[in-house]
Amino acid sequence: MTDTTTPRVLVLSGEPPAGLAPLAGLAELRTVTEERLAAELPGADALLVWDFSTDALPAVWPRAGGPRWVHTASAGVDRLMFPALVDSDTVVTNARGVFEQPIAEYVAGQVLALAKDFAGTYARQRERVWEHRVTERVAGTRAVVVGGGPIGRATARTLAALGLRVSLVGRTARTDDPEVGRVHAFAELDALLPDADWVVAAAPLTEQTRDMFDARAFALMKRGARFLNVGRGPLVVEEDLLYALRQGRLGGAALDVFREEPLDRDSPLWDAPGLLVSPHMSADTTTWLDDLAEVFVDNFTRWRAGRPLRNVVDKKLGYVPVTPVEGAPR
Structure with missing residues (x-):
């Protein structure tokens, strides 16, 4: 204009x-x-x-x-x-x-909370129970972050700083990405899931990503792996996640987004074993x-x-491409 x-x-x-x-x-x-x-x-x-x-x-x-x-x-x-x-x-x-860095910090916090069993510590404190336990190291474990945009990249950087080995998955594969080196394509996700200790959904909601985490995906994950969703609720088939948690297929999960928000008081997700629920607040800081x-x-x-705008959405893709168009500001 x-x-x-x-x-x-x-x-x-x-x-x-x-x-x-x-x-x-x-x-x-x-x-x-x-x-x-x-x-x-x-x-x-x-x-x-x-x-x-x-x-x-x-x-x-x-x-x-x-x-x-x-x-x-x-x-x-x-x-x-x-x-x-x-x-x-x-x-x-x-x-x-x-939102990128706050969400990345949320993911890192939940990874640490799950690995260090903070929920169990808080529960024992309320009950005044002194019970020594051992917890897990996160350094050296493997994370798969699904979503090659700014949120996924910030998450990958933050987890790598904690010593995790991180694979980033995006819409298309790249072997010479200037920031992360290799980006895997969505089509490669099935091959990455069996080795992942942590799977983080940070993708935008498109026809390609809707329901991508379903019973088949959870069955591919190693037993005891943890799953986190900070992308969009419909990335996940919640009934399938609930089943994987109840069957002990997954070792825990953290959800910040849901298919229907606010989460209904009668939803079985509130009581799902090993699930940490937060009310779509991972990006919201003071x-x-x-x-x-x-x-x-x-x-x-x-x-x-009349100058180029920041963050122009490619309406056919449904998100802002990571690589800006020529001449546009980053």
């Missing part, structure tokens, strides 16, 4: 985000709830999906006109990949850069809302000046 008019920016949120104050006077900001989307979208120049858990957009996306740019305050964009938006000329961007706003403000400045 390079014209001199004041752009009209819709913010899908229950209340105005405080971090957008730098845009005062530069944009006509209008905060709307889902109920007002259908009426407001046709006249908007841009849309900030601050409430990124919404499913309202496919039903209200205008047949003509509408925002030229949509930004979501999330890493995952699967809720935006509906046909009308994918087939439009609207540019979609996400909040890549905010500064995350300010960080999300900062990414949007920076991208708005670029968009207003």
